[in-house]
Amino acid sequence: MRKFSWTGVIKPNIIAFRFLGLWPKGSGSYQADFYALYSALIVTFLFGAHALSQILNIFVVYTDLENLAETIFITVTDVLTLLKAYYFVKNLKTLKQLMVILESVEFQPKDLKQENLVQPDVMFWKRVSDALVVTVAFCLSVWCSFPFLDEKKQLPFACWYPFGTETSPKYEITYLHQVVSICCLATANLGLDTLISALMMFVGGQCDILCDNLRSLKVDNFCIEFVKCVKHHKDILRFSEKCNQFFNTIAFGQFFTSAACIECLSFA
Secondary structure (H helix, E strand, O other): OOOOOOHHHHHHHHHHHHHOOOOOOOOOOOOOOHHHHHHHHHHHHHHHHHHHHHHHHHOOOOOOHHHHHHHHHHHHHHHHHHHHHHHHHHOHHHHHHHHHHHOOHHHOOOOHHHHHHHHHHHHHHHHHHHHHHHHHHHHHHHHHHHHHHOOOOOOOOOOOOOOOOOOOOHHHHHHHHHHHHHHHHHHHHHHHHHHHHHHHHHHHHHHHHHHHHHHOOOOOOHHHHHHHHHHHHHHHHHHHHHHHHHHHHHHHHHHHHHHHHHHHHHHO
């Protein structure tokens, strides 16, 4: 039977992280190479600069409650994405260890029946991820295109800059910077959220395989196969614990930010 690639399921996520400078080669540590420089530039001039301009704008519009709520809504989301990316890179070594565990023999479906058993979960995750991608892409296209059509030369986001943005080419350059920055931030956010759900789906798939192994136990080699099931169960528990170590802080930050954004929207 051909090997089932669990990591192949999240290959689009890995490609996105690689493009955003969040996926160094090897065990997960950055080396003094071109990719590390590329990552630093992406984080500094796209992620960090956009978030900093949003934070500074809070001190400009703090007397206007509606504009303040809108600015805080975007700022909190940007800062959360930066924190999520930081903890992602910090725990990347753990994630790559999880990928190795997933491709081990113990976590492989034994036959086509077990592969078909986990396929519905994989397909459901892909459909949900595709729906999120389409939704985010539509939201970004509207958010980033409509201000450009306005004769007042508005920017997609109200940010503070140490220079005027009303004249060309400063307006076009600033506009492009905001569009590229928010697209990168949205891609990172989407990739992290779907990755977390994928890890949960992997645990559920392993539980389905374990249940099928238990149902298939036979009398003639019951003890040997039962011991294998017990070991598989222990491996699943260790895998789930490592998953919790990887995304506990990220998930907490997501819940906290969602609550803060809902509160900001109530003021907007």
